[in-house]
Amino acid sequence: MTEEPTKPADLKALAEQHLAENKRRRDALRTAIPLDTFVEDAIGLVLSEPGRGDMQGVCPFHGDDRPSLYVVPSKAFYHCFACGAHGDVVTFDAEYRRIPEWMSMMQLEKRVAAGENPIRVQPRPTDEEMKALRDELGIFKGDE
């Protein structure tokens, strides 16, 4: 049997497979890590209104002077009504710590697998920590 060159249809299937796998991993992280616990130290969450189930805090993604960022733990997402920041535990982690989302996912998965509880967002990594992380994940400078 001769090796066929990769056809566009194969590439499409591969891309779909990759997206489905990504979604599965992301859903697992959203389920494993309660968003309110994850962000509360960073943004100082308070209940928005009794009984509504959502919370609000000071948005770390713009110069917030009052709590504009809403966190809906039951739906595992946040939204800022001032700057439009929106996302889930992975988006928050990646943007807050200024690391790529794939790196955030790998780290969060490791913390979940290690049984860390509760899992809270960590401060932005220093240059040395970033280097150690890259070494650990086997990433060489210039890969991005």
Ligand SMILES: [Zn+2]
């Ligand atoms: Zn904002």
